[in-house]
Amino acid sequence: MMDDAASRDFVSLEHVSRRFSTGTPWTDRLLTRFGRTPPPRTVYAVSDVSLTIKRGEALGLVGESGCGKSTLGRILCGILPPSEGQATIAGEPVVVDGHKVSRRVQMVFQNPFASLNPRLTIGDAIAEGPLAHGLVTPAQARDYVQGWIERVGLPADVVQRYPHQFSGGQRQRVAIARALAMQPDVLVCDEPVASLDVSIQAQILNLFLQLREELNLTVLFISHDLGVVRHICDRVAVMYLGRIVEEADTAAIYNAPAHPYTRALLDSIPRLEPDGSEAQFKAIAGELPSPLRPPPGCAFHERCPLAFDICNTQVPELTVIDPSHDRRVACHALRDK
Amino acid sequence: MAQEQLRRFWQEFSENKIAVVALFVVLALVFLAIAAPFITPQNPYDLSSLVLSDSRRPPGFVGSKGFTHWLGTDAQGRDLFSAILYGLKISLEIGLSAGAIAFCLGATLGAGSAFLGGRTEAIAMRIVDLQLSFPAILLALVLSAVMGQGKVQLIIALAAAQYAYFARTAHGAAIAERSKEYVEAARSTPLSSWRVLFRHILPNCLPPLIVVATVQVANAIALEATLSFLGLGLPPTEPSLGALIANGFQYMLSGRYWISIFPGIALIVLIIAVNIVGDQIRDQLNPGLRR
Numbered sequence: 001m002m003d004d005a006a007s008r009d010f011v012s013l014e015h016v017s018r019r020f021s022t023g024t025p026w027t028d029r030l031l032t033r034f035g036r037t038p039p040p041r042t043v044y045a046v047s048d049v050s051l052t053i054k055r056g057e058a059l060g061l062v063g064e065s066g067c068g069k070s071t072l073g074r075i076l077c078g079i080l081p082p083s084e085g086q087a088t089i090a091g092e093p094v095v096v097d098g099h100k101v102s103r104r105v106q107m108v109f110q111n112p113f114a115s116l117n118p119r120l121t122i123g124d125a126i127a128e129g130p131l132a133h134g135l136v137t138p139a140q141a142r143d144y145v146q147g148w149i150e151r152v153g154l155p156a157d158v159v160q161r162y163p164h165q166f167s168g169g170q171r172q173r174v175a176i177a178r179a180l181a182m183q184p185d186v187l188v189c190d191e192p193v194a195s196l197d198v199s200i201q202a203q204i205l206n207l208f209l210q211l212r213e214e215l216n217l218t219v220l221f222i223s224h225d226l227g228v229v230r231h232i233c234d235r236v237a238v239m240y241l242g243r244i245v246e247e248a249d250t251a252a253i254y255n256a257p258a259h260p261y262t263r264a265l266l267d268s269i270p271r272l273e274p275d276g277s278e279a280q281f282k283a284i285a286g287e288l289p290s291p292l293r294p295p296p297g298c299a300f301h302e303r304c305p306l307a308f309d310i311c312n313t314q315v316p317e318l319t320v321i322d323p324s325h326d327r328r329v330a331c332h333a334l335r336d337k
Numbered sequence: 338m339a340q341e342q343l344r345r346f347w348q349e350f351s352e353n354k355i356a357v358v359a360l361f362v363v364l365a366l367v368f369l370a371i372a373a374p375f376i377t378p379q380n381p382y383d384l385s386s387l388v389l390s391d392s393r394r395p396p397g398f399v400g401s402k403g404f405t406h407w408l409g410t411d412a413q414g415r416d417l418f419s420a421i422l423y424g425l426k427i428s429l430e431i432g433l434s435a436g437a438i439a440f441c442l443g444a445t446l447g448a449g450s451a452f453l454g455g456r457t458e459a460i461a462m463r464i465v466d467l468q469l470s471f472p473a474i475l476l477a478l479v480l481s482a483v484m485g486q487g488k489v490q491l492i493i494a495l496a497a498a499q500y501a502y503f504a505r506t507a508h509g510a511a512i513a514e515r516s517k518e519y520v521e522a523a524r525s526t527p528l529s530s531w532r533v534l535f536r537h538i539l540p541n542c543l544p545p546l547i548v549v550a551t552v553q554v555a556n557a558i559a560l561e562a563t564l565s566f567l568g569l570g571l572p573p574t575e576p577s578l579g580a581l582i583a584n585g586f587q588y589m590l591s592g593r594y595w596i597s598i599f600p601g602i603a604l605i606v607l608i609i610a611v612n613i614v615g616d617q618i619r620d621q622l623n624p625g626l627r628r
Contacts, residue, residue, distance in 0.1 A: 079525045100527040107525050115518035119540045128536075129526040175522075182526060 010055035011076070011105075011186055011218055016085035018046040018071050043291045045071040047242045048085075050318070053186075053235075058212065058219040060233030060250070062226060062265070064288050068242040070190055073222045077107040077188045089186055103133055106179035110191040112171035116163040122149070122174050123159035129182045148177040153207060169200035173207065180211065186218045193228060205232060226269055230254055235326070238262045241291060241299040244318055248327035258321065258329050260304050298332065306333040349621055359613035366607055370426035377419035378404040382575055387414045393593050409595040411584055415576075417595060421603050424578040427571065428607070431488065432558035435495035439557075440550050442496065443503025448542055450504075451511035452534050458508075465504045473498040477560055481569045491570055495557050506549045510542035544622040551615025555608045562604055578604045 021042040028038035046068045053059045061069045074080040076087050078100030087094045094102045109115035116125060126148055127141045136144045142159075149158060152173040163171055172192060179187060189208070193201040205228065212219055223229050229236055230250055237247040238261065246259040257263040264284040286303040289295050295302055301311035310332050318330040329335075351357055369376070379386055379402070391400040392414040398406045400416070408417035450461040468476065480494035514520060515538060523537045562579030564570040566586075571577050576584060578600045585596025 074521075077525050078527065079521050100525060103527065107522065109518045109522060111518060115522050117519040117523070117537050117541070120536075128523075128532075129528065132526070132528055132532065178522070 008054050009052045010057075010090055011051075011053035011220070012088045013049055013051040013072070013076060014085050014088070016046060016049045016051075016072070016075055016082045016087065017044060018068075018075055018080060019044055019083040040292050044242050044294070045291065046075065046082075049242075049244055050085075051237060051244065051247070053218055053220065055185075055218055056216050057235060058221055058233045060229035060236040061220060061222045061239060062224060062229055062236060063239035064265075065224065066288055066291070067239045068291075069222045069239050072239070073107070073188045073190050073220060076186075076220055077105050078102065079107070103129075103182050104184050105186040105188060106182050106184040107188045107190065108172070108175050108179050108192045111195050112168055112175050113163075113195075115175050116171055116178075118163055121160055121162055122154075122166075125163075125174065126178045126181050129178070133182070135181075135183060144181070148181045151180075151211070152177045167200075168196050169204060172196060172200075172204050176204075176207065176211070180215070184217070186220070187212075188220045188222070190222045191224070192221075194223070194225065201228070208232060226254075226266065238265065241289060241294055243299065243315075243330065244328075245300065245331070246327070246329045247318070248322070249325045252322070252325035252327055258327060258334055259331050260306050260333070261300050264303075298330075304333075306331070308333065346621065350617060353617050356613055356617035359610040359617075362606060362610040363614055366425060366603075366610070367429060369422055370429050373419070373422035373426050377416070377422050378402075379416040379419045381415040381420040381423050384574065389414050393588065393596070395593070396595050408599045409593075411581065411596045412588070413584075417581075417599055420576060420581055421578070421600050424576055424581055424600060425603060425607065427488070427575065427577040428558050428561060428579075428604070431492055431495065431561045431577070432554050434492045435499065435557040435561075436550055436554040438492065438496035439499040439553060440503050440546065443500035443505075444507040444539060444542070444546055446500065447504035447507030447509075448511035448539050449534060451508050451515055452530070452538055461504075462508060465501045465508075468501040469505065473501075473556070474560060474563060477564060478567070478569060481564055486570070486572050488571065491561060491564065494564075495560055498560065499553050499557060502549055502553055503546060506545050507539075507542050510545050511538050514538050514541045548615065548619040548622055551611065551618055555611040555615065558604070558611070559608055578607075 019042050028041070031038045049072060051059075061072065063069050071080060075082045076094065078087070078094040081095045081098045089102060089104045092102060092104075094100060094105060120128070123145050126145045127136075130136045130144065131138065131141055145159060146156060150156065154170060154173050154177070158166075158174075163174070166174065192208070193204050196204060208219075209232065211217065219232075221229060221232050233250050235247065236250050236253045237244050238253070238259065239245070240261050246253070246257070246262045248258070253262060254266065257266050268284055284303060289299065289302065297313045298304070298307070298311045298316050301307040304311065314332070316330040316332045316335070318328045319335055321327055321329050321334060374380070381387070388401050391398070391406070391410050392412050394400070394406055394410045396407060396409040398409060400406055400410070404416075406416050406418070408421070410416055411420065446461060446465070450458040477494045477498040480497055481491060484490040484494065520533060520537055523533045561570060561577060562582070565577045565579030566583040568583065571580055573580060573584070581600035582597050582604070585593070585598075585600070588596050
C-alpha cells in the first residue's frame, strides 16, 4: 500500500489553465497601431484550477454548460494539453511535450454514437489499445476482449459486430469496456449518461459503481445532473466560469452548500413537494457571463446575493473554511465571517 | 455486415439501368484490353509484323497476311482493331495507376494536413489550391515535356496533376472527422498519430474519395489521350488511343476517316461508361443527393 500522502494526491491538477486563442490577425495589429484596443480573442476555459483526488475516490465535477468542466476533464485525460500547470497521476505527468504519455487515465465520453469508430468492429475497437501498448499478445487478445465484454454486461457474440448495430446503452457499455481494457487507474467520465434514456441511465450508473468497486478505480465524474453526482461521488467540486468555487464531501455539499452559487445551483433543481403542492424551484438570476469578457473580481458577483464591494475587484481564492468536511470555498463573503 | 451492405449497394445500383449497362461496358472493355494478345490477329507493337503495303486500307480490307482488317489499317499498316485493343490496355493501365497513385498521395496529404493542423495544414492546402487554380493539363504538359516520353513518366505526370483533387476532398472530409469523439478517444488511449490517421480518420473519409476516384480515373484516361494527341505521351511505336487519333488526324480530310474515328469512338465509350458508373456511385454514397 502507498503511504497516506501519496494516496491523497493520487490524481493531482496543479494550477492548470487552458487558453483558447485564435492568434492575432492583421486587422487587430492595425487597430493597435491606431491606438484602439482590439476585441479580446483569448478565452480562458479553465483558469488556475488546483485539484487532487485520493486513490479510489470518485470526484464529481458539476457546473453549468460552458463552465469548463469538460475542458478540465480533457486536460486530466491528456486530450488537451494545459496552457499552464500540469496534471499528474501518482506523481507522473500525463502529458509530456504536448503528447499524452500515460495510459493510466482513460475517458468515457458523453455521446456513445460519436465516440466509437463506425468502421471498427467492437472486438477490434476494444483490442486496439491493449495490443498497441503490449498489454496483451495477439494470441491472447480474443479471450481478453471477451472477458471485458462479459464484464460490462454485453452478450458474448457482439465481438464481430459494428457500433451502428447497437443501442445507446449498449454502445456506452462498449465505450466503457474499451476504456477499461487499457487497465487504467483513473477514469474520466464526461457526462456518460446524459445522452441516454432515464431507464438506461440507472443500468449504466450501476455498472460504473460495480466496476469502480471491483477495479479500485479513481473517478472524475463530470455531470450537470446533480442527482446523478450525489449517487455516484464521494466528493463534489463546483465549477463556475473556469474556476472551482466550492469543493467538499458530497453530503456536506448537498446538505449545507456554502458558496452562494452552489446554493443557487441546488435550489434550481426542480423538486416535487411531498404534500403534493406545486413543484417549486428557483432559477438562478441572470446568465453565465461570456468567458471572452469575464467580469472583474469574482466571476459570480453579478448574480450573487451576498456580493459587496471587494467582490467587484478581487478574485477570491479557494480556501479551506471547514476542515471537518474538507471544504474549500472561493468567496469573499464567507471568508470574512 | 460488409456483405449485406454490398448486397444492398448492388440492389440500389441495379435500379439504374443505364448505370448497369455502363458497368457492363466498362467490364467488357477491361476484359478486351486484358485479353488483347489472345484475340487480336496482329501485335501492333511488333514492327516486323506490319506490312507497309497494307497501310491506310479501308475497313473490311483483306490484308496480305490473310486476315480481314475489320476496322481498316493506319499509316503504318497496323490493324486498327488490334491497335485499339492494345491502346485501350495502355490507356486503362495509365489511367488506373495514375488514379491510384494520386489517390494515395492526395488522401494522405489532405487527411494528414487536416490531422496535423496549424502551419503544415495552411502551407500544404495553399499549394493544393494554387495547383487547382490552373488546369491540370498544363501541369501534366510541362511535367511530361520535362521528363520525356514513356509510360512511367506519363503516370508520374498525371498523378502529380491530379493528386490535388484527392487532397482537397480528403482534407474536407478529415476536418469533419478529426473533431469527432472517436478520434479524441483514439488519441487519449494513447495511440500513435500514424495509427489515428490511417486506422481511424482515413477510413471514415473514404466515401467521398471513392467518388472522386471514379471521376479522376476517367479524367486521367482523357488527359493521357490529350497528351498523346499533342505528341507528348507515349512513343509512336506503342500508340495509345490518343496517339492513334493523332496519327489518323492528318488523313481525316483525305477521306480516310477510320484511322481517327474508331479509336475516338473507343475512347469516348470508355470515358462515358466510367463516368456514368462514377456518377451512380456518387449518388449512392452521398445521401444528400438522393431523391
